Amino acid sequence: MMRRSWISYGVLTLLAMVSLTPFVWAFATSLKPIEQAYEFPPTMTLEQARWSNYTDVFDKLPFGQFMLNSTVIALAAVTGAVLTSSMAGYALARLPLRGKRFWFALLVASLMLPSQVLLIPHFLMYEALGWVGTYKPLIVPAWLGGGAFNVFLFRQYFRSIPMDVEEAAVLDGATRWQCYRRVLMPMARPAVVAATVLSLLYHWQAFLNPLLYLSDFRKYPVSLGLRMYQTMAGTWVNLLMAASLIALVPMVVAFACGFRAFDPRRRGH
Numbered sequence: 001m002m003r004r005s006w007i008s009y010g011v012l013t014l015l016a017m018v019s020l021t022p023f024v025w026a027f028a029t030s031l032k033p034i035e036q037a038y039e040f041p042p043t044m045t046l047e048q049a050r051w052s053n054y055t056d057v058f059d060k061l062p063f064g065q066f067m068l069n070s071t072v073i074a075l076a077a078v079t080g081a082v083l084t085s086s087m088a089g090y091a092l093a094r095l096p097l098r099g100k101r102f103w104f105a106l107l108v109a110s111l112m113l114p115s116q117v118l119l120i121p122h123f124l125m126y127e128a129l130g131w132v133g134t135y136k137p138l139i140v141p142a143w144l145g146g147g148a149f150n151v152f153l154f155r156q157y158f159r160s161i162p163m164d165v166e167e168a169a170v171l172d173g174a175t176r177w178q179c180y181r182r183v184l185m186p187m188a189r190p191a192v193v194a195a196t197v198l199s200l201l202y203h204w205q206a207f208l209n210p211l212l213y214l215s216d217f218r219k220y221p222v223s224l225g226l227r228m229y230q231t232m233a234g235t236w237v238n239l240l241m242a243a244s245l246i247a248l249v250p251m252v253v254a255f256a257c258g259f260r261a262f263d264p265r266r267r268g269h
Helices: 002-030 052-060 063-094 100-112 115-129 136-143 148-160 163-171 176-187 189-205 208-213 222-231 237-261
Strands: none
Touching: 002 237, 052 063, 052 237, 063 100, 063 136, 063 148, 063 176, 063 189, 063 222, 063 237, 100 148, 115 136, 115 208, 136 189, 136 208, 148 189, 163 176, 176 189, 189 222, 189 237, 208 222, 222 237
16 A cells, blocks of 8 residues: 555655656746757756846836736626626526526536527627727626626536525525525635636736727737737736746635635634
């Protein structure tokens, strides 16, 4: 058994090292001058660490503004996604709605529909509404259901909670809204955290929709801002790596906080 454990740890360590290699290479490249960053074959060695690349990221382009734009879009969209998808999931799981199995099946079927199929209809609709050039196409849809997967996630989680819990609250005089807000949502903390982290990741790294609906670079999110390091005055690959690592920090923090929510030692808090 001890030998098997050492073999397992060795294999996992090797896989972790392989997985971390791109990040190590990106970090090393972010500290190189532009000439050394284009050396072939590429190396991870540094003659002299150039930490000024991280300040140049904000000097060459308004990267701070890009980060702020992404934060505004992501927080607004994630709030709407979690709120409305949890409400829809509660309705499909608990309310006596006529034909809800059919609507749920239709919802799940929509997951198989490629998002690219809806690009032109969505663009024409948002153009008719005068939303092109604003953040509304990136935020408002998240407030209209929060996405099929999130609805599915909440619906399945609410169904796993015994009906006795809600019935006891109803006997104490709670309304449906109070049951949802004060009873089921606190119990659905893992689903809330999962939906929050996944929605945050989706909206933070979204590229195609901002590219379609935004034309003013001052409104660009960080995903389009990173692309600008490749298209303006050649490719600043060292600055691109530095900017990518900076943009990665909020997602790492979000995943770390989300992981703590699933820690069984913290469930009682």
